[in-house]
Amino acid sequence: MTKKRVGVLISGRGSNLQALIDACGAPDFPAKIVLVVSNVPEAQGLVRAELAGIPTAAINHKDYPSREAFAAALDQALHSEEVELLCNAGFLRLHTEGFVTNWLNRHLNIHPSLLPAFKGLDTHRRVLEAGVTITGCSVHFVRCEMDSGPIVAQAAVAVQPGDSEESLSARVLQAEHHLYPHALKLVAGGILRVQGESVVGRTHPQAQPPLFSPPLD
Numbered sequence: 640m641t642k643k644r645v646g647v648l649i650s651g652r653g654s655n656l657q658a659l660i661d662a663c664g665a666p667d668f669p670a671k672i673v674l675v676v677s678n679v680p681e682a683q684g685l686v687r688a689e690l691a692g693i694p695t696a697a698i699n700h701k702d703y704p705s706r707e708a709f710a711a712a713l714d715q716a717l718h719s720e721e722v723e724l725l726c727n728a729g730f731l732r733l734h735t736e737g738f739v740t741n742w743l744n745r746h747l748n749i750h751p752s753l754l755p756a757f758k759g760l761d762t763h764r765r766v767l768e769a770g771v772t773i774t775g776c777s778v779h780f781v782r783c784e785m786d787s788g789p790i791v792a793q794a795a796v797a798v799q800p801g802d803s804e805e806s807l808s809a810r811v812l813q814a815e816h817h818l819y820p821h822a823l824k825l826v827a828g829g830i831l832r833v834q835g836e837s838v839v840g841r842t843h844p845q846a847q848p849p850l851f852s853p854p855l856d
């Protein structure tokens with residue numbers, strides 16, 4: 640099997656990166672991570688990648704005179720490792736329009752809500768304030784508008800009475816760690832693809848969406 644060459648963009652802890660690293664360890668997984676890039680040089684996720692023997696690059700946005708120059712440096716690093724598919728995993732910079740266009744339909748993001756609800760930062764606080772009883776996480780193809788784009792997969796997580804931002808985010812994060820490898824497998828394996836602004840291929844048996852959280856450990 641030819642594995643898709645994946646690049647992962649991070650800014651911090653890298654727990655979703657770790658879930659992707661672990662999933663890519665399976666011989667039949669259709670992707671392998673060939674580069675991890677962080678815009679924050681001290682990001683814990685870089686250490687996770689190094690421990691897994693994956694090439695890393697710290698490309699600090701502060702070292703570049705413009706967003707475009709930073710995007711060009713990212714592009715160059717990704718092309719030098721022949722990255723075919725890109726995953727944002729807790730990458731806290733907005734991409735330029737040019738970068739989004741360069742990676743159109745080859746670029747995934749994970750967001751800790753059931754999109755299109757609760758885009759943006761402080762998601763769990765706003766979920767709790769809104770009083771919704773079900774939240775979750777989404778993996779989607781990246782578009783210029785933040786946390787927007789064709790949805791690949793979602794998992795729902797119940798908000799429990801007495802939940803704090805911390806308890807809720809921890810439970811959603813567990814779901815994220817199942818969802819992102821699931822979504823990457825479907826896209827890298829060619830089961831799901833983008834047609835216009837929709838994702839097609841959902842009738843495939845492996846693509847059945849988990850209506851509620853995938854089984855958690």
Ligand code: GRF
Nearest residue numbers: 652653654655729749750751
């Ligand atoms: C996750 O909740 C992800 O959904 C959001 O940022 C967080 C990153 O966490 N985009 P980690 O760095 O993967 O642990």
